[in-house]
Amino acid sequence: MSVMPLGIDPSLCLIGDVWGPCASGQVLALHNPSDGSVLCQIARGGAVDVDAAVAAARAALDGPWGQMPAFERGRILTRIGQLVLEHVEELAQLEALDVGKPLKQARADVIALARYMEFYGGSADKLHGTTIPYLDGYTVYTMREPHGVTGHIIPWNYPMQIIGRSVGAALAAGNAAVLKPAEEACLTALAFAEIAQRAGLPAGALNVVPGLGAEAGAALSGHPGVNHISFTGSVGVGKMIQAAAAQNVVPVTLELGGKSPQLVFEDADLDDALPFLVNAGIQNAGQTCSASSRILVHRSRYDEVLAAMADRYSALRAGPALADLDVGPLVSLRQKEIVEGFLAKGHDLQIAAQGQVVDDAPEGGAYVPPTLFAGSSADHVLAQDEIFGPVQIVLPFDDEDHAVEIANGTAFGLVASVWTKDGARQMRLAKRLHAGQVFLNNYGAGGGVELPFGGTGLSGHGREKGFEALFAFTSLKTVAARHG
Ligand code: ADP
Numbered sequence: 001m002s003v004m005p006l007g008i009d010p011s012l013c014l015i016g017d018v019w020g021p022c023a024s025g026q027v028l029a030l031h032n033p034s035d036g037s038v039l040c041q042i043a044r045g046g047a048v049d050v051d052a053a054v055a056a057a058r059a060a061l062d063g064p065w066g067q068m069p070a071f072e073r074g075r076i077l078t079r080i081g082q083l084v085l086e087h088v089e090e091l092a093q094l095e096a097l098d099v100g101k102p103l104k105q106a107r108a109d110v111i112a113l114a115r116y117m118e119f120y121g122g123s124a125d126k127l128h129g130t131t132i133p134y135l136d137g138y139t140v141y142t143m144r145e146p147h148g149v150t151g152h153i154i155p156w157n158y159p160m161q162i163i164g165r166s167v168g169a170a171l172a173a174g175n176a177a178v179l180k181p182a183e184e185a186c187l188t189a190l191a192f193a194e195i196a197q198r199a200g201l202p203a204g205a206l207n208v209v210p211g212l213g214a215e216a217g218a219a220l221s222g223h224p225g226v227n228h229i230s231f232t233g234s235v236g237v238g239k240m241i242q243a244a245a246a247q248n249v250v251p252v253t254l255e256l257g258g259k260s261p262q263l264v265f266e267d268a269d270l271d272d273a274l275p276f277l278v279n280a281g282i283q284n285a286g287q288t289c290s291a292s293s294r295i296l297v298h299r300s301r302y303d304e305v306l307a308a309m310a311d312r313y314s315a316l317r318a319g320p321a322l323a324d325l326d327v328g329p330l331v332s333l334r335q336k337e338i339v340e341g342f343l344a345k346g347h348d349l350q351i352a353a354q355g356q357v358v359d360d361a362p363e364g365g366a367y368v369p370p371t372l373f374a375g376s377s378a379d380h381v382l383a384q385d386e387i388f389g390p391v392q393i394v395l396p397f398d399d400e401d402h403a404v405e406i407a408n409g410t411a412f413g414l415v416a417s418v419w420t421k422d423g424a425r426q427m428r429l430a431k432r433l434h435a436g437q438v439f440l441n442n443y444g445a446g447g448g449v450e451l452p453f454g455g456t457g458l459s460g461h462g463r464e465k466g467f468e469a470l471f472a473f474t475s476l477k478t479v480a481a482r483h484g
Contacts, residue, residue: 004187005090006194010040013049013210014193016056017203022211023048028183033100033329034320036364042186045211047219050178053207054225057149057176060204065176068202074124077172079199080192081117084110087195091160091188096321098185099156100329100366101284103322109160113192115449116164120172120470127173127470132478139481144474146174147251148227151220153213153241155233156185156331157287163192165449166230166253169469171205175228179208180220182233184331186210213237224248228473231255232289235386235458253462253472255454257386258414261294261407262443263397263429264305268419269441276417276443277305278312281392282355282370285318285327287335289459290415292443294383295394296406302396306352306374309394313372316355318390320365327355327390329366336366339389343371346382350374352394378406386412400425408434413456417443436463 004010011027012019027041043049060066065073084091088110095106129142150170154162159181170177181189193208209216217237221229222244230253231241238256245252262277264270280292297305318327330336355370370390375383382393397403407416416435418426426440436455439445452468454460462472 004040005094006087006191008187008190008194010042010187010190012190013043013045013053014190014206014208015049015052016059016207017197022046022209023052028212030098030186031332032097033331033366034097034322035362036333036366039097042183042210045180045209045216047215049209049211050216050219050223053178053209054149054223056204056207057178058225060176060202061146061148063202063204065202065205066174070125070127070174073172073174074121076121076200077117077124077168078121080196080201081114081121083195083199084114084117087191091191093322094187094191095160096328098187099159100321100331102326102328103324105284106321109158112447112449113160113164116161116168119449120168123467123470124172127474129476134480137482137484139483141479143477143479144173144471145477147473147475148175149225150175150177150473151223151226151229152177152179153217153220153229153231153233154179154181154189156182157284157289159185160188160192162232163189165453165464165469166232167206169464170228170230170473171201173470173473175473176205177207178220178226179206180216181208181210183210183212218244221245222247226250228252230462230464238460253454253464254460255289255462255464256458256460257289257388258291258412258455258459259294259384259386259410260290260292260412260415260417260435261296262292262417263403263407263419264295264297264301265403265418265420265422265425266298266300267421268301269421270301270305270308272441273419274308274312278309280443282316282327282390285330286390287331287388290444292415292417293387293392295392296397296403297394298403299396299398302394306394309372309392310353313353313355313370316370317358318355318367318369319358319361323358325358327370330368330389331366333366335388336368339368339387339391342382342385342387342389342391343368346373349380349382349393355390378409384410400428404429404432411458414459415439415444
């Protein structure tokens with residue numbers, strides 16, 4: 001790409017208010033997954049750059065950013081949201097080229113980023129403590145204080161949304177942030193930082209150090225000057241980050257993947273459910289932590305649901321991000337290889353239907369056809385492991401207990417959804433399902449920024465989004481005054 005939107009130079013880091021090359025001067029190639037071409041070079045930041053970014057964040061806390069009244073912080077965040085909305089098309093194009101997601105999905109991510117900034121902008125001055133009735137002669141109250149310097153290690157699948165929910169909440173709560181975007185896709189992180197500067201965010205409140213996970217990421221997660229780490233990504237890296245943070249005894253928020261089921265009962269309205277059943281598996285080419293990769297169906301309706309989903313799958317088309325089809329390429333050839341490995345592991349299953357990769361999809365693109373498997377065993381590797389590709393498996397269940405046993409029968413616990421008209425069953429299942437969020441007769445509820453989000457089990461811990469995230473980005477102080 002010769003000219004970048006917003007005039008960003010993708011080979012630079014932002015430390016304090018200075019855009020500059022990383023200390024080593026090294027760069028990494030960033031690829032366009034739609035055709036395999038090199039999009040641009042990005043900085044290969046490392047420990048020295050992370051040190052400088054953490055120092056700049058600390059200086060911001062000791063400077064104007066740290067002293068700024070909450071409502072002014074909120075105003076800046078709101079202004080960032082407005083500027084994001086003024087650049088919807090440029091940001092969407094950038095995300096589509098970088099991540100490979102179809103334009104309409106990239107556009108939805110930009111709008112979500114703006115919504116996060118509006119939401120957290122509006123909430124910055126509403127974050128307060130409480131008073132606690134106590135012994136005679138005492139007055140006790142709590143204060144919510146920012147942790148200090150927050151580290152944000154984010155993945156490539158939804159850079160803008162994850163920046164919104166994590167950096168947005170951290171800044172609203174008064175922290176200063178160091179952001180390490182993913183090496184596979186980091187352009188909108190840089191564009192966001194440029195927009196934040198234009199909106200008047202003071203120097204050092206947000207610093208961006210692109211680079212490799214094992215270098216910049218590891219340096220950030222183990223840095224003794226960082227007071228909180230939020231991470232979204234794979235389980236393996238999440239464990240490393242928690243271990244690194246433990247060395248400095250700092251809190252972490254981990255949002256790791258899932259194997260989220262949708263439960264379709266005998267009384268479900270299939271016309272209503274069908275778009276959700278399929279879209280939740282193929283959105284962003286299935287590279288979504290909260291993707292629904294398991295569809296559990298009451299045996300009496302198994303054939304009907306499988307046939308209806310298969311019809312939809314047969315009509316799905318995968319192609320370049322800018323062609324704006326149902327499904328784009330995966331983020332990289334490496335990810336394509338991983339997903340193809342899973343498809344091969346399904347050799348003993350029936351493929352109920354596959355979408356098509358369009359004929360004119362470029363040779364070097366990371367395309368896999370959306371694939372729907374019919375299964376019978378909930379123990380199959382395709383029904384247990386997170387695939388992170390446009391692949392779903394449909395499994396039968398016999399009754400409610402059996403459905404719950406299968407739904408809860410993986411190591412994950414991010415999302416579950418229930419399709420039934422029976423209100424009592426809805427309430428029972430909302431309690432019984434192991435998941436950070438349960439959706440009744442929908443999947444994802446439109447992804448509203450207001451809704452707390454996070455997992456249990458291998459899906460991670462801590463909550464992002466909504467007001468809940470603000471609590472996660474603060475430390476509670478109890479003040480007890482003895483005055484007689
Ligand atoms: P995926 O497998 O989906 O690419 P990862 O969990 O590897 O996701 O990556 C998510 C983020 O974590 C990226 O920003 C990546 O650079 C970073 N990362 C990868 N390895 C490490 C590590 N050892 N320490 C810290 N961050 C890492």
